[in-house]
Amino acid sequence: MTAPNGSVPSQGVGEILALFRSRGPLTRSEVMDSTGLARSTINQRLDALLAAGLIVPAGESISTGGRRPGRFAFNAEVGITLVADIGASGLRTAACDLAGVVLAERATRINVATGPREVLGTVGRCFEELAGEVGRAPEDVKGVAVGVPGPVQFATGRVVSPPIMTGWDGFDIPGFFRDRYGTTVLVDNDVNVMALGEQRASYPDVAHLAFLKVGTGVGFGIVAGGQVLRGTQGAAGDIGHIRVTVPDDTEQPVCICGNVGCVEAYAGGWALIRDLRAAGRTVETVDDVVALIRAGDPSAVRLARRAGRILGEATADAVSLLNPSVVVIGGQLAHADEQLLAGIREVVYQRCLPLATRSLQIVRSSLDLRAGIIGLARLLADTILAPDQLDSLPAR
Ligand SMILES: [Zn+2]
Numbered sequence: 001m002t003a004p005n006g007s008v009p010s011q012g013v014g015e016i017l018a019l020f021r022s023r024g025p026l027t028r029s030e031v032m033d034s035t036g037l038a039r040s041t042i043n044q045r046l047d048a049l050l051a052a053g054l055i056v057p058a059g060e061s062i063s064t065g066g067r068r069p070g071r072f073a074f075n076a077e078v079g080i081t082l083v084a085d086i087g088a089s090g091l092r093t094a095a096c097d098l099a100g101v102v103l104a105e106r107a108t109r110i111n112v113a114t115g116p117r118e119v120l121g122t123v124g125r126c127f128e129e130l131a132g133e134v135g136r137a138p139e140d141v142k143g144v145a146v147g148v149p150g151p152v153q154f155a156t157g158r159v160v161s162p163p164i165m166t167g168w169d170g171f172d173i174p175g176f177f178r179d180r181y182g183t184t185v186l187v188d189n190d191v192n193v194m195a196l197g198e199q200r201a202s203y204p205d206v207a208h209l210a211f212l213k214v215g216t217g218v219g220f221g222i223v224a225g226g227q228v229l230r231g232t233q234g235a236a237g238d239i240g241h242i243r244v245t246v247p248d249d250t251e252q253p254v255c256i257c258g259n260v261g262c263v264e265a266y267a268g269g270w271a272l273i274r275d276l277r278a279a280g281r282t283v284e285t286v287d288d289v290v291a292l293i294r295a296g297d298p299s300a301v302r303l304a305r306r307a308g309r310i311l312g313e314a315t316a317d318a319v320s321l322l323n324p325s326v327v328v329i330g331g332q333l334a335h336a337d338e339q340l341l342a343g344i345r346e347v348v349y350q351r352c353l354p355l356a357t358r359s360l361q362i363v364r365s366s367l368d369l370r371a372g373i374i375g376l377a378r379l380l381a382d383t384i385l386a387p388d389q390l391d392s393l394p395a396r
Helices: 013-023 028-035 039-051 116-133 173-181 190-202 263-267 269-278 286-294 298-322 339-351 368-384 387-392
Strands: 055-060 070-074 080-086 090-096 102-109 141-148 184-189 209-214 218-224 326-330 361-364
Touching: 013 028, 013 039, 013 070, 013 387, 028 039, 039 055, 039 070, 080 116, 080 190, 080 368, 090 116, 090 368, 102 116, 102 368, 116 141, 116 173, 141 173, 141 190, 141 368, 173 184, 184 190, 184 368, 190 209, 190 218, 190 326, 190 368, 209 298, 218 263, 218 298, 263 269, 263 298, 269 286, 269 298, 286 298, 298 339, 326 339, 326 368, 339 361
Parallel strands: 080 141, 141 184, 209 326, 326 361
Antiparallel strands: 055 070, 080 090, 090 102, 209 218
8 A cells, every 4th residue: 555655654554444444433532542552643544544545534423512523434445356256067256345245246157167267267257247337447456356166275376186176276366367457366265265254244253163065065164263274275174075984885985086985975966966866866966956855855865864964974073173153054955955954963963072062053054155255255355454465455
């Protein structure tokens, strides 16, 4: 961020902005009281934030007499962010303000296996349309964030050996968008941002939350201490490829990761499609599987119950390790009646110690298919407005 005279504003300007973002409109005196800084320092920092358009005058506060002091508020409209939640077969894109509020969004069908150039080309076209829809130019875009259904090395934004993303291994997703927008580009695993979206929007007072996504694959995102837990490289929480033992199953199914007997090889959408076809049903998509389960097809219901128990075992292990307050279940298969959720709940409460489940809630995602874009918008706002990152946000 640059002040009008071209100099970088004094250090600490980000902390002042953080105050406005968390507390809402404030007067100069209220900022002074909260920070303990001198009036001259406060004035200098507020001037820098005003010049950058990051705060705006927000009317007058109520006073008991004399001149009423002016208030200032965070200006979430200083720019927009563009976010894309890429799934195996569906894409959701949105234009958001800097508070993470979705201004315009759309859902598009894609096939992630057609490769990065085709899929990201579609994302790029959606971004241009959405920016136009909210009346913004490319230079108004302050950040781009992309969620993908595969393992992401978070520091570089590159996808690493993704089982269901044919042709994406090592592709430079940030580079693709940085050329166009010249701004911050974040890439994260889809379930990490779903977990963050659900925590920020639905459970803001919960510090420890996990999100189990059951769609084409099986993913698990963790918010610990209010932050996404990614591990060293970004691979934390990959319970879809934990090995399970299923009684009376002599031949363990081969997983798309190359191993045998993974959770996903029994309970992922692609595995249920495989098993239902073997049982003579005509199913093409995960939505077809959900429709069969909801219609009470005996084979579909039996497979859904087994999937629920297997997902329950993996979730029980995760609960024992992490002790979250809330486990949110999302993804297309979460729409499959109560069969799946009942199985998960039963096994988790049976297997975990009472202290881990004493206040544990296992719930359906309330944001549902929008959890990803909401999480991406919040992650991006927190990143580009972080006190130590504020220099990257140029003045208007
Ligand atoms: Zn596997």
